[in-house]
Amino acid sequence: MESTTADWVSETRFGKWFLSTETWYREVLSVALREMREIAGPSMPPIRRLLDVGCGQGRSFELLAERFRPREIVAVDIDPLMVRIARDTAGRCAVPVTVMQGSVKKLDLADGSVDAIVCHQLIHHCSQQAQVLSELFRVLAPGGMLLLGESCEEFIDTWSVRWFFRHPPGVQHSADEYVRMVRDAGFGVAPRDIRTSTPWWSLWEFGILRRYGLVRSPLPVTELLLLARKS
Numbered sequence: 001m002e003s004t005t006a007d008w009v010s011e012t013r014f015g016k017w018f019l020s021t022e023t024w025y026r027e028v029l030s031v032a033l034r035e036m037r038e039i040a041g042p043s044m045p046p047i048r049r050l051l052d053v054g055c056g057q058g059r060s061f062e063l064l065a066e067r068f069r070p071r072e073i074v075a076v077d078i079d080p081l082m083v084r085i086a087r088d089t090a091g092r093c094a095v096p097v098t099v100m101q102g103s104v105k106k107l108d109l110a111d112g113s114v115d116a117i118v119c120h121q122l123i124h125h126c127s128q129q130a131q132v133l134s135e136l137f138r139v140l141a142p143g144g145m146l147l148l149g150e151s152c153e154e155f156i157d158t159w160s161v162r163w164f165f166r167h168p169p170g171v172q173h174s175a176d177e178y179v180r181m182v183r184d185a186g187f188g189v190a191p192r193d194i195r196t197s198t199p200w201w202s203l204w205e206f207g208i209l210r211r212y213g214l215v216r217s218p219l220p221v222t223e224l225l226l227l228a229r230k231s
C-alpha cells in the first residue's frame, strides 16, 4: 500500500524491499542490535516487556529475543504491509510478540508500561520528532532504557538516498542534534552510551574510491547509536 499522511511519508517500493535483503539484515540491523546490547552492558536489568517501534518486517524479533531476553515483545509500525509481514515473522519468534498498527506519535500503550524500547532507523522517517521522543518517554517505565539507532542527515540528505528512498524533507539532523533532542525529551544520556560511525554502506561510493585514495574528504558521521535512560 502506498500512502502519505500528515505524519507518514510512505517508503518507496525499493525501500520496502530493501528491508527484506540480507544486506539490511547482516550489515545494518544485526550490527546495530549487537552494538546496542554491548552498550547496555553485562549488568542489564531483566526486561519484562520490550517495545520495538517502527518494527518494519519484524526481522529484529528473533535477535531481540536472543540478545535482550524479554518476556514479551510489543511491536508497532504504521505501514499496513509491514505489519502484515511482521505478524508472520512474529509467529516464528521464541517469545510472544504482539504487532500493532499505528503511529509512534500516539502509541496505544499506558504510561510507563514498557521496560525497554528499541527504536531502529525510525526517527528520520518522522516529521514531528520531538513529539515522537516525548511519546517514547511517556510509555517507558522509570528506570527503563531507550536504545536508539539513527541515520544522520550526512547520509539521508545525499542524492543516492534521496533517489531510492523517501523521508520527510527538512527534518533530518546530525548525530549531536539527535542526542540533544533525546535529552530535551527528558532522557538521560551518558557520553559513554553514545556511539557514532560511518559504515561503508552509508558512503556514496561504498568506501571503494576512498580505499584507493581517490576520495580524501574527511569521513562524515553518518550513524548514531545510543542508550538513553528514564530516571
Ligand SMILES: C[S@@+](CC[C@H](N)C(=O)[O-])C[C@H]1O[C@@H](n2cnc3c(N)ncnc32)[C@H](O)[C@@H]1O
Pocket: 007, 008, 009, 019, 029, 053, 054, 055, 056, 057, 058, 059, 060, 076, 077, 078, 079, 082, 102, 103, 104, 105, 119, 120, 121, 122, 125, 126
Ligand atoms: C527503515 S525502517 C526500519 C524497520 C526496522 N526497525 C528494522 O530495522 O528492520 C522504518 C520503519 O518505520 C516505519 N514508520 C515510519 N513512520 C512511522 C510512524 N510514524 N509510526 C510507526 N512506524 C513508522 C516504517 O513503516 C518502516 O517500517
